[in-house]
Amino acid sequence: MKSISASSIKTWERFYRANFINSLTGFKSVNLIGTINSAGKTNLGVFSSIVHIGSDPALVGYINRPTKASPHTISNIQASGVYTINHIHPSFLEKAHQTSAKYADEMSEFDEVGLTPEFIEPMKAPFVKESRVKYALSLKEIIPIQLNDTFLVIGEIQHVKLEDDILLADGFLSLDKASSLCSNGTDGYYSTQLINRYHYAKPGVHPKKIN
Amino acid sequence: MKSISASSIKTWERFYRANFINSLTGFKSVNLIGTINSAGKTNLGVFSSIVHIGSDPALVGYINRPTKASPHTISNIQASGVYTINHIHPSFLEKAHQTSAKYADEMSEFDEVGLTPEFIEPMKAPFVKESRVKYALSLKEIIPIQLNDTFLVIGEIQHVKLEDDILLADGFLSLDKASSLCSNGTDGYYSTQLINRYHYAKPGVHPKKIN
Numbered sequence: 001m002k003s004i005s006a007s008s009i010k011t012w013e014r015f016y017r018a019n020f021i022n023s024l025t026g027f028k029s030v031n032l033i034g035t036i037n038s039a040g041k042t043n044l045g046v047f048s049s050i051v052h053i054g055s056d057p058a059l060v061g062y063i064n065r066p067t068k069a070s071p072h073t074i075s076n077i078q079a080s081g082v083y084t085i086n087h088i089h090p091s092f093l094e095k096a097h098q099t100s101a102k103y104a105d106e107m108s109e110f111d112e113v114g115l116t117p118e119f120i121e122p123m124k125a126p127f128v129k130e131s132r133v134k135y136a137l138s139l140k141e142i143i144p145i146q147l148n149d150t151f152l153v154i155g156e157i158q159h160v161k162l163e164d165d166i167l168l169a170d171g172f173l174s175l176d177k178a179s180s181l182c183s184n185g186t187d188g189y190y191s192t193q194l195i196n197r198y199h200y201a202k203p204g205v206h207p208k209k210i211n
Numbered sequence: 212m213k214s215i216s217a218s219s220i221k222t223w224e225r226f227y228r229a230n231f232i233n234s235l236t237g238f239k240s241v242n243l244i245g246t247i248n249s250a251g252k253t254n255l256g257v258f259s260s261i262v263h264i265g266s267d268p269a270l271v272g273y274i275n276r277p278t279k280a281s282p283h284t285i286s287n288i289q290a291s292g293v294y295t296i297n298h299i300h301p302s303f304l305e306k307a308h309q310t311s312a313k314y315a316d317e318m319s320e321f322d323e324v325g326l327t328p329e330f331i332e333p334m335k336a337p338f339v340k341e342s343r344v345k346y347a348l349s350l351k352e353i354i355p356i357q358l359n360d361t362f363l364v365i366g367e368i369q370h371v372k373l374e375d376d377i378l379l380a381d382g383f384l385s386l387d388k389a390s391s392l393c394s395n396g397t398d399g400y401y402s403t404q405l406i407n408r409y410h411y412a413k414p415g416v417h418p419k420k421i422n
Binding site: 001002003004005006009010012014015016017018019020021022023024025026027028029030031048049050051052053054055056057058059060061063085087090093094097098099100101102103107112120132133135140141143145147148150152154156157158159160161162163164167168170171172173175176180181182184185187188189190191192193194195196197198199200201202203205206207210 | 212213214215216217220221223225226227228229230231232233234235236237238239240241242259260261262263264265266267268269270271272274296298301304305308309310311312313314318323331343344346351352354356358359361363365367368369370371372373374375378379381382383384386387391392393395396398399400401402403404405406407408409410411412413414416417418421
């Protein structure tokens with residue numbers, strides 16, 4: 001096996017290092033975040049830093065890069081207090097990736113890449129009509145991470161829309177049936193295959209599969 | 212499609228809601244975090260809330276649940292300042308899941324589930340010998356999330372150990388070749404299959420695959 005120290009990582013070329021560090025943290029939930037600005041212009045961006053924070057209340061976080069690099073999504077969320085998170089599927093993967101291009105503020109990524117905004121009253125932020133698993137959040141807190149000028153943006157789930165047949169009897173969602181994708185690094189997209197679900201583990205008891 | 216409001220989610224039975232909300236946020240990086248306490252006893256726990264925070268400096272976060280529910284990992288990290296994150300593979304998936312059982316403080320999950328601690332000088336925290344992709348971090352900051360008494364624990368990558376043949380020429384790691392797993396919900400584990408990598412997106416240019 002290869003051993004690599006922090007001091008050699010620091011000497012690497014920037015994009016090589018970004019590919020490596022972004023892969024090292026493992027597969028990621030990749031989603032489109034939909035927002036709207038105060039002039040009513042919609043915005044859509046691909047984010048792979050979604051993190052579950054809690055189930056009751058239902059809190060979801062994502063990391064927003066420094067505002068110089070990634071200004072639109074966070075400023076729209078601050079202004080409107082609401083945003084949507086939409087799973088990505090193979091049928092619109094290339095369109096989803098294309099939202100990461102640097103479009104000007106007055107352009108909507110929905111129009112530019114060819115995805116359809118969907119509005120569910122009374123929520124102002126646009127959903128992605130093509131997505132089979134999506135939810136709206138109200139902003140609860142933006143926590144600055146001073147170590148590298150990023151932000152942990154935390155929202156509470158307000159509304160969920162999903163395909164009927166992926167919701168199992170115990171609340172679990174069959175995301176592989178929904179063809180929701182995950183990502184690796186800054187640019188790799190993956191489908192998944194269920195290995196097993198296991199019952200809640202107890203000391204001294206061998207793990208039992210959930211059928 | 213099914214529409215679900217926040218007010219109905221609040222009325223759900225606790226485990227149903229946990230399954231649902233944990234699935235809704237999508238596929239997750241699932242890893243074993245290795246720590247050591249001041250008496251030299253090792254600890255190992257499965258965590259699915261790893262989040263990439265930045266590449267330079269190389270910062271990685273994870274969400275630690277309230278200390279009442281999940282006390283050992285975070286207190287060991289606070290005491291020693293160092294911890295490891297280890298990818299999970301099918302060959303030891305059941306052992307990895309079993310670390311989520313509530314073992315007493317004086318027991319080591321390494322011994323209880325049958326995984327092998329591996330020490331790389333001068334780092335005090337144990338790696339998982341069986342893991343093909345793993346890294347050590349030094350604690351940088353613990354940010355309390357007051358909304359639900361959880362914590363964002365942020366570390367800087369200090370050392371990486373991985374299989375030679377998964378590192379590509381541009382720094383990307385072929386995590387599917389390494390058989391690194393991802394998870395969904397609180398108890399579902401998945402293998403992955405690469406669909407495509409795409410070049411950095413530019414406005415007006417159709418996404419190009421990386422071969």
